[in-house]
Amino acid sequence: MxxxxxxxxxxxxxxxxxxxxxxxxxxxxxxxxxxxxxxxxxxxxxxxxxxxxxxxxxxxxxxxxxxxxxxxxxxxxxxxxxxxxxxxxxxxxxxxxxxxxxxxxxxxxxxxxxxxxxxxxxxxxxxxxxTTTPVPARTGARVGDALYVAGTIGAAMLGFRAGDGAAYLRPQPLLAEGRALAPLAHAMMDVSDGLLLDASRMAAASGCTASIKLNAVPFPTDLSTDDRAEATRWGDDYALLFAATIDAVLPVPAVRVGTMLAAGEHPLLVDGKAAEGSLGYEHG
Amino acid sequence: MxxxxxxxxxxxxxxxxxxxxxxxxxxxxxxxxxxxxxxxxxxxxxxxxxxxxxxxxxxxxxxxxxxxxxxxxxxxxxxxxxxxxxxxxxxxxxxxxxxxxxxxxxxxxxxxxxxxxxxxxxxxxxxxxxTTTPVPARTGARVGDALYVAGTIGAAMLGFRAGDGAAYLRPQPLLAEGRALAPLAHAMMDVSDGLLLDASRMAAASGCTASIKLNAVPFPTDLSTDDRAEATRWGDDYALLFAATIDAVLPVPAVRVGTMLAAGEHPLLVDGKAAEGSLGYEHG
The missing domain is CATH 3.30.1330.10 (PurM-like, N-terminal domain)
Structure with a gap:
């Protein structure tokens, strides 16, 4: 099983x-x-x-x-x-x-x-x-919401490869950011298993399709362009992924990485196309 | 360590x-x-x-x-x-x-x-x-308290030996008994690691010496006299051990197995003598 x-x-x-x-x-x-x-x-x-x-x-x-x-x-x-x-x-x-x-x-x-x-x-x-009611769930994203990321995507992968692994072994949970964002987040989760997988999970839970633009994802500056696709499928970054209105006034730094669309054939589009292969770290 | x-x-x-x-x-x-x-x-x-x-x-x-x-x-x-x-x-x-x-x-x-x-x-x-305040701790036993057991001591050992193991594998937590006893228990704990070890722990935590009478311990009827000493050192029975006044009116069946004395040289006496050897299941 x-x-x-x-x-x-x-x-x-x-x-x-x-x-x-x-x-x-x-x-x-x-x-x-x-x-x-x-x-x-x-x-x-x-x-x-x-x-x-x-x-x-x-x-x-x-x-x-x-x-x-x-x-x-x-x-x-x-x-x-x-x-x-x-x-x-x-x-x-x-x-x-x-x-x-x-x-x-x-x-x-x-x-x-x-x-x-x-x-x-x-x-x-x-x-x-x-600290806020309702507590943001995975299920609350709405069609037309923007999808945002607080934190970066890919530092854990770089740390793992480098073998020193501070980012991989000593992740920094974004507690203050989470508290600041909770009142305006319709849905929120941490990116533990990969941005694409976790975004597709939020979309599925919310009855939407997540549309993500790869070049909008907040990668670390030392991540090469060739590694971007892999970094979006790598977990352990513990960034926060959240859905909120497109005109939300964000109280902490976060970047918009996409949009929640009406549910289509796939729960996730990357640059307008269905993502192929494994989207991230599937347990067990 | x-x-x-x-x-x-x-x-x-x-x-x-x-x-x-x-x-x-x-x-x-x-x-x-x-x-x-x-x-x-x-x-x-x-x-x-x-x-x-x-x-x-x-x-x-x-x-x-x-x-x-x-x-x-x-x-x-x-x-x-x-x-x-x-x-x-x-x-x-x-x-x-x-x-x-x-x-x-x-x-x-x-x-x-x-x-x-x-x-x-x-x-x-x-x-x-x-359900009661204060919540009974390990530390609350008082000199002069009686020590009581609700449940039996030794059924897990018999089950383990027999290999069918209902008592060993399917212990019955005494939830209703615990709620009924909490208002009058000065100290209470479950007997997970052996009656003697757990009684000595309660005594040490409370600054007392526990004095236990072996023939007062509630053994299962099918436990032989020869096995009594070992059964008091065997864990996994999940009986409740508690200290309360000697004239406490017990709301559920429980038997008095001993007395809390002023702290002496040993935290535990069995039939008046310091218990020797392992008192029960010491982890790790």
Whole structure:
């Protein structure tokens, strides 16, 4: 069973209304007049990081990818629970955890440890507080909206190739940007699996077709023109992709990369044509 | 770095006040006048279940051990987030997840999937709502309190030996009992790692010595006298251990197994003597 079939099977279980039918990166929980935003992402050796990676970088990435999901909902982080594999270099894991928590002003709430019998898997649950209502979902984009990106697309790919990997291993969740954008975003998500794949997911969830112009995408200045197509299919950048009106006054830097059209034959057009091949990182 | 050293290192990080200095099974989060109770436990192949275990039983155990932590705080479960390994038999995993969620009236909030490169690790975060204030912690036992157990000690061991393992693989979190007991429990925890180990932990956290009478422990009727000592060192029963006044009027069946004494040389006495050897299941 692949990931999509598994998630489809999970949709037949008793779901919390805030699970949003498992079609968003976060769950919403209404408590005492507040809306809590919850997300759980796991990362595994050999899948999300290479064997031999500095455990400090594993810890950073583990927390950062979860905070990025909160950022995409405009949520203010409260704390994280960590499911930590006890591996060689756990002291470095704790150092990386300190770095990422202190950098983002987040606290540790608790967790668990497991001594793995093979390649390690780490889990993190991040809990935040919504700062705007409604919380922007994947499903809210409207025909005629502009599609925008805050952050850049391609830095993680360059970092991975260079082998130093700050951008790949130490992504920066755009928490302040997410909070600033949430009130005007009709739909928002982080670009974790590739711009084209994530844009097509937002379009499908919203009943639209996303039309993206490649030369409008905010690539890093050191990305060559030849690498642009690949960079739009590469994940791990943790930029924010959002849909808003074409005349939205943007409170933080973001660039328009396309338009939401009425749903057509394909959920995604790139420079007017249906995108071919893999659009990004499909799990499992 | 073993589990205790790792957790000690985590205590140097920015902790949420509700993390209770990582000395409890759950974290507490005050939101809008409510207290949320949060826990995250992971289970791993070869550690918490045998290779070849029916994935439906893995799913049950994964959720049940987390619900048991909520039970020990008297919390009413709201939902769970699952970090699921995609393994052979994922359809059975979904079936077991349905069983445990429906049995306990709990909903799925969300989660993530990972395709493991070796033995699988599964994570679960359970979220509940406190039903009493203060929420019983490990630290609240008082000198002169009686120590009680709700549930039995040893059924998991018998199930494991028998190989059918309903008690071992499908533990029953005592949610209703926990809610009923929370208002009168000075301290409460679930017996996940062995009665003696968990009692010594409660005693140490509360600054007491726990004195337990072996023949007062509620063993299953089919447990032989010879197995009693081992059963008190065996985990996975998910009974509730709590401290309350000796004249407490118990709202649900529970038996007194001992007394909290002023802190002495050892945190735990069994039949008046310091317990020797391993007290239970020490992780990592």
């Amino acid at each position: 692949d990931e999509l079939a598994f998630i489809a099977a999970l949709r037949g279980l008793p779901l919390h209304p805030g699970a949003q039918n498992l079609r968003d990166d976060c769950a919403l929980l209404e408590i005492g007049g507040e809306t809590m935003v919850l997300t759980h992402d796991a990362i595994a050796e050999g899948v999300h990081y290479r064997p031999g990676t500095d455990p400090a970088d594993i810890a950073w990435k583990l927390v950062a990818v979860n905070l990025s999901d909160l950022a995409s909902k405009g949520a203010e982080p409260i704390g994280v629970l960590i499911g930590a594999a006890l591996i060689d270099g756990s002291a470095r894991f704790v150092e990386g955890l300190r770095d990422v928590l202190e950098h983002h002003g987040v606290t540790l709430l608790g967790g668990d440890t497991v001594r793995p019998q093979g390649p390690a898997t780490f889990g993190c649950t991040a809990i935040g507080r919504a | 073993d589990e205790l050293a790792f957790i000690a290192a985590l205590r140097g990080l920015p902790l949420h006040p509700g993390a209770q200095n990582l000395r409890d099974d759950c974290a507490l989060l005050e939101i809008g006048g409510e207290t949320m109770v949060l826990t995250h436990d992971a289970i791993a192949e070869g550690v918490h279940y045998r290779p070849g275990t029916d994935p439906a039983d893995i799913a049950w155990k994964l959720v049940a051990v987390n619900l048991s932590d909520l039970a020990s705080k008297g919390a009413e479960p709201i939902g769970v987030l699952i970090g699921a390994a995609l393994i052979d038999g994922s359809a059975r995993f979904v079936e077991g997840l349905r069983d445990v969620l429906e049995h306990h009236g709990v909903t799925l909030l969300g989660g993530d999937t990972v395709r493991p490169q070796g033995p699988a690790t599964f994570g679960c975060t359970a979220i509940g709502r406190a």
